[in-house]
Amino acid sequence: xxxxxxxxxxxxxxxxxxxxxxxxxxxxxxxxxxxxxxxxxxxxxxxxxxxxxxxxxxxxxxxxxxxxxxxxxxxxxxxxxxxxxxxxxxxxxxxxxxxxxxxxxxxxxxxxxxxxxxxxxxxxxxxxxxxxxxxxxxxxxxxxxxxxxxxxxxxxxxxxxxxxxxxxxxxxxxxxxxxx
Amino acid sequence: xxxxxxxxxxxxxxxxxxxxxxxxxxxxxxxxxxxxxxxxxxxxxxxxxxxxxxxxxxxxxxxxxxxxxxxxxxxxxxxxxxxxxxxxxxxxxxxxxxxxxxxxxxxxxxxxxxxxxxxxxxxxxxxxxxxxxxxxxxxxxxxxxxxxxxxxxxxxxxxxxxxxxxxxxxxxxxxxxxxxxxxxxxxxxxxxxxxxxxxxxxxxxxxxxxxxxxxxxxxxxxxxxxxxxxxxxxxxxxxxxxxxxxxxxxxxxxxxxxxxxxxxxxxxxxxxxxxxxxxxxxxxxxxxxxxxxxxxxxxxxxxxxxxxxxxxxxxxxxxxxxxxxxxxxxxxxxxxxxxxxxxxxxxxxxxxxxxxxxxxxxxxxxxxxxxxxxxxxxxxxxxxxxxxxxxxxxxxxxxxxxxxxxxxxxxxxxxxxxxxxxxxxxxxxxxxxxxxxxxxxxxxxxxxxxxxxxxxxxxxxxxxxxxxxxxxxxxxxxxxxxxxxxxxxxxxxxxxxxxxxxxxxxxxxxxxxxxxxxxxxxxxxxxxxxxxxxxxxxxxxxxxxxxxxxxxxxxxxxxxxxxxx
Numbered sequence: 001x002x003x004x005x006x007x008x009x010x011x012x013x014x015x016x017x018x019x020x021x022x023x024x025x026x027x028x029x030x031x032x033x034x035x036x037x038x039x040x041x042x043x044x045x046x047x048x049x050x051x052x053x054x055x056x057x058x059x060x061x062x063x064x065x066x067x068x069x070x071x072x073x074x075x076x077x078x079x080x081x082x083x084x085x086x087x088x089x090x091x092x093x094x095x096x097x098x099x100x101x102x103x104x105x106x107x108x109x110x111x112x113x114x115x116x117x118x119x120x121x122x123x124x125x126x127x128x129x130x131x132x133x134x135x136x137x138x139x140x141x142x143x144x145x146x147x148x149x150x151x152x153x154x155x156x157x158x159x160x161x162x163x164x165x166x167x168x169x170x171x172x173x174x175x176x177x178x179x180x
Numbered sequence: 181x182x183x184x185x186x187x188x189x190x191x192x193x194x195x196x197x198x199x200x201x202x203x204x205x206x207x208x209x210x211x212x213x214x215x216x217x218x219x220x221x222x223x224x225x226x227x228x229x230x231x232x233x234x235x236x237x238x239x240x241x242x243x244x245x246x247x248x249x250x251x252x253x254x255x256x257x258x259x260x261x262x263x264x265x266x267x268x269x270x271x272x273x274x275x276x277x278x279x280x281x282x283x284x285x286x287x288x289x290x291x292x293x294x295x296x297x298x299x300x301x302x303x304x305x306x307x308x309x310x311x312x313x314x315x316x317x318x319x320x321x322x323x324x325x326x327x328x329x330x331x332x333x334x335x336x337x338x339x340x341x342x343x344x345x346x347x348x349x350x351x352x353x354x355x356x357x358x359x360x361x362x363x364x365x366x367x368x369x370x371x372x373x374x375x376x377x378x379x380x381x382x383x384x385x386x387x388x389x390x391x392x393x394x395x396x397x398x399x400x401x402x403x404x405x406x407x408x409x410x411x412x413x414x415x416x417x418x419x420x421x422x423x424x425x426x427x428x429x430x431x432x433x434x435x436x437x438x439x440x441x442x443x444x445x446x447x448x449x450x451x452x453x454x455x456x457x458x459x460x461x462x463x464x465x466x467x468x469x470x471x472x473x474x475x476x477x478x479x480x481x482x483x484x485x486x487x488x489x490x491x492x493x494x495x496x497x498x499x500x501x502x503x504x505x506x507x508x509x510x511x512x513x514x515x516x517x518x519x520x521x522x523x524x525x526x527x528x529x530x531x532x533x534x535x536x537x538x539x540x541x542x543x544x545x546x547x548x549x550x551x552x553x554x555x556x557x558x559x560x561x562x563x564x565x566x567x568x569x570x571x572x573x574x575x576x577x578x579x580x581x582x583x584x585x586x587x588x589x590x591x592x593x594x595x596x597x598x599x600x601x602x603x604x605x606x607x608x609x610x611x612x613x614x615x616x617x618x619x620x621x622x623x624x625x626x627x628x629x630x631x632x633x634x635x636x637x638x639x640x641x642x643x644x645x646x647x648x649x650x651x652x653x654x655x656x657x658x659x660x661x662x663x664x665x666x667x668x669x670x671x672x673x674x675x676x677x678x679x680x681x682x683x684x685x686x687x688x689x690x691x692x693x694x695x696x697x698x699x700x701x702x703x704x705x706x707x708x709x710x711x712x713x714x715x716x717x718x719x720x721x722x723x724x725x726x727x728x729x730x731x732x733x734x735x736x737x738x739x740x741x742x743x744x745x
Contacts, residue, residue: 061584063584080235083235155231166229168409168537170407171408
């Protein structure tokens, strides 16, 4: 990867609020995601990586707990697509991203990536609602969103957010949710 | 090589138990295991957190397709980076399905065999299960009744460690239990509703081989209570679930009487016609392909239902031209499994304010009621259900929403979803069989298995009726959004409960073994894996394999020590 391309990606990530991701890439992550800082994405094009990054940021933002970018989810997805997925899955994933982007652009004033955060958020909200409706169910988007959440929940940061203790120690079948 | 009192072929669920019982009786025992050894401290990967696992623990899709096509199809839900070492590579262990047969052969070749992989449901057969062959004429009469095996269930349950609750159900007898994993409120609700509206049906805790209150004996083997991780298929560094590796093999090892040889693929068992006894086992080294011969006074064949039948069929001699102990022509026949279909799900809002903590390694069970407490069914025998419940906003379930609200939705009130899967009895059918393929060989020069298996009409009716009954129970209990796909029925092998290929019976002309799992025609040959089963019942069978193994091993030790073998 050329320095220019890497700089472009870093710039694009910053554009969509990915500073936390960049910060996480400077340390040695355990989950073995793509090391964006060294190589750039292994699977995604620069544009796709920016799209995935924006989706991660909007779907699982940083709140009082780390967000998907803090957890390095875009790099994890890149690694999964590069090392886990077969060629059919890879091809479908690229096609789905293009399809999703088309829909999101239409909902976000023409450009989901360049849109203001609030505009992109509103556009994604509309898209998401439709994607889970019976009439306009968008299974590819549902799958991508599930993958983002799976990757987040599997990260060390996500595990802590969701109180997913690797060794719970005991089983409690009835925990009031207002105690979480 | 000689000087062994007994050879046990296979180190899985029943082979491990045979080794334990025989060594504890003072016999010098050789266990031949066709796969690699498994040392928990070195080989288990269960303590590696998911964020440190390559690809989040997922096996690359190309690798799955190339090497684990069958394993993944039948047991993909249990396969990941940490557990794949316990599944065979289909690419290295081919088999054939004859004509329109379907058979999914899920295997693990290593110390402990499939006991490392099992789903730990540990249920007794009931009195009816030993009597129905005789009553309805399917299969041969079991030469054993429940009262004969009940004390051995007690003994095995005490050693294994079963979490469960006594319920007083005649068809699913109580046992020696450690405290159960508590039901969720949704499951308690279903239990109460079923009790009120379907007399004769009962929702109970799954009886599971996970320790909740280990005994001194269990702790002395290094076993600790279950930590509620639900990663049992990866092995368990706490040794909280039962497997040969976690329990019986260490118990046998500490007697000083066990010799375990790995990578030992059994070619055949040698028969001494003059003495009318089996005398030796011929082995091919998995790595070097060198051959060896081991002798002993007594042989326990525990290579798994299909594996044991294959060894018998390979062991031809002038005395047994169609395979060892096969004068009845029943070796390889009557191959059974359990049958299931698509799961039935429903949702309940009543407990939306609750979630759970920890990951329980089990769920609920609804014991068989068809043709026991309820008559007039359009099928013979019956089925039970396994199930579990969880909130629908559980992480990783597809659901709408973005941003903070989505991220924190696990804190929001949400319905619970319950899942039910029927496990139906498969009738013994001599045409469902495994045989040696006439021409195809594996890489060690042994014939590959060829299956002739189909599910029958009774099995199809069972699954359809189970679907209807589940819907009725969920509707009566107020569940909504009930989903119950029609028309799906599993292939033979899918439940990984193969049994019946060397059935026991009262008549040596129609069965292979007597009531002690002893070959009718070969007094010092015992077969105590699932091969001996004369019917499948509908309960998960591993506990029964172990109980019959313990009984047979002590019988054999008595006879050997009395000079009667």
